[in-house]
Amino acid sequence: MSDGKIKILEMVQNGTISATEGLELLRAIDDNDSTAVTSSQMSGRFIRIRVSSGQHTKVNVNVPLSLLKVATKLADVGLKFIPAEARLEMEKKGINLQEINFEELMQLIDEGLVDGKLVDVDTDDPKEGRTKVEIYVE
Amino acid sequence: MWNKPQNHFVLVKIHHGTWKLTFPIPLFIFDDIIKSVLDLVVLGECFTSRLKLPRMAISMVLQLFSEMRQLGRWQLADITFRQDQISISFY
Numbered sequence: 001m002s003d004g005k006i007k008i009l010e011m012v013q014n015g016t017i018s019a020t021e022g023l024e025l026l027r028a029i030d031d032n033d034s035t036a037v038t039s040s041q042m043s044g045r046f047i048r049i050r051v052s053s054g055q056h057t058k059v060n061v062n063v064p065l066s067l068l069k070v071a072t073k074l075a076d077v078g079l080k081f082i083p084a085e086a087r088l089e090m091e092k093k094g095i096n097l098q099e100i101n102f103e104e105l106m107q108l109i110d111e112g113l114v115d116g117k118l119v120d121v122d123t124d125d126p127k128e129g130r131t132k133v134e135i136y137v138e
Numbered sequence: 139m140w141n142k143p144q145n146h147f148v149l150v151k152i153h154h155g156t157w158k159l160t161f162p163i164p165l166f167i168f169d170d171i172i173k174s175v176l177d178l179v180v181l182g183e184c185f186t187s188r189l190k191l192p193r194m195a196i197s198m199v200l201q202l203f204s205e206m207r208q209l210g211r212w213q214l215a216d217i218t219f220r221q222d223q224i225s226i227s228f229y
Contacts, residue, residue, distance in 0.1 A: 046212075060216040067205050074198040080191055 047109070047118075047137055054129035065109070065137065072102035109137065146207050146228075153223040165228075169203050172196060 005026060012022040047068060051059035079097050090097065109118070119135035148163040176196045183189045206228055213227040 056218075056220045058216075058218040060213075062213055062215070064205075064209055064212065067202065067209070070198065070202045070205050074195065074202060077191065077195045077198055081195075 045137055047135065050134040051132070053131040065106075069106055072106055076102050146203075149225075149227045149229060151223070151225040151227075153221075153225075155221055165203060165206070169200070172200055172203070176200065 008017075008022050008025045011017045012019055017025070045065040047063045047065060049059065049061040049063075051057070079100075082097065087097070116138060117134070117136045119133060121131075121133040123131045125131065146165040146169070148165055150159075150161045150163065152159045152161070176193065179189050179193045179196060183193055209228065211227070211229040213225065216225045217223065
């Protein structure tokens with residue numbers, strides 16, 4: 001048990017705070033602990049891209065999620081550098097870069113993963129051999 | 139700049155046939171240069187509001203560098219094609 005929790009229980013025992021107040025404080029401490037675990041897990045998570053094609057080609061790319069979050073913010077700012085004329089021209093072709101919500105994209109990556117796998121493709125070509133593409137969060 | 143006790147590098151390793159090239163790129167140098175540019179941009183912002191976006195972008199790049207530093211040692215990419223290999227790692 002943490003020192004903070006012992007201190008709260010002592011305060012309840014001494015009558016400094018009521019049992020209800022003590023319970024609320026204990027819940028607050030638990031909430032803080034769980035938030036800390038989530039953020040530390042986040043910093044250590046990677047998006048891993050694995051491609052193996054035949055016996056000769058192997059691609060192994062690891063992108064940290066924390067870095068990806070900052071990069072998406074940077075991309076958000078970078079989009080504002082696109083000249084208005086070019087943006088209009090792209091919009092005419094049905095491409096609206098301003099509509100891309102990078103934050104939502106990151107949230108989807110965070111939430112939408114049940115077993116951590118985003119892409120899992122396995123093909124067997126008689127010429128190229130077996131090609132396997134995996135993108136997952138670990 | 140070089141005398142600072144910092145070490146944050148991108149290590150690019152290229153392996154082609156029989157020859158091997160390892161190239162360390164000192165990121166802390168770029169970090170210092172970008173910080174100096176940011177100082178100039180902040181100063182320039184007093185005179186024109188057109189520098190607001192560049193200032194934001196430079197700050198983001200600095201944040202990116204800081205995130206990379208916090209991650210410690212990690213490998214970004216390792217690509218092998220037949221006898222050629224390229225590997226990019228940070229440390």
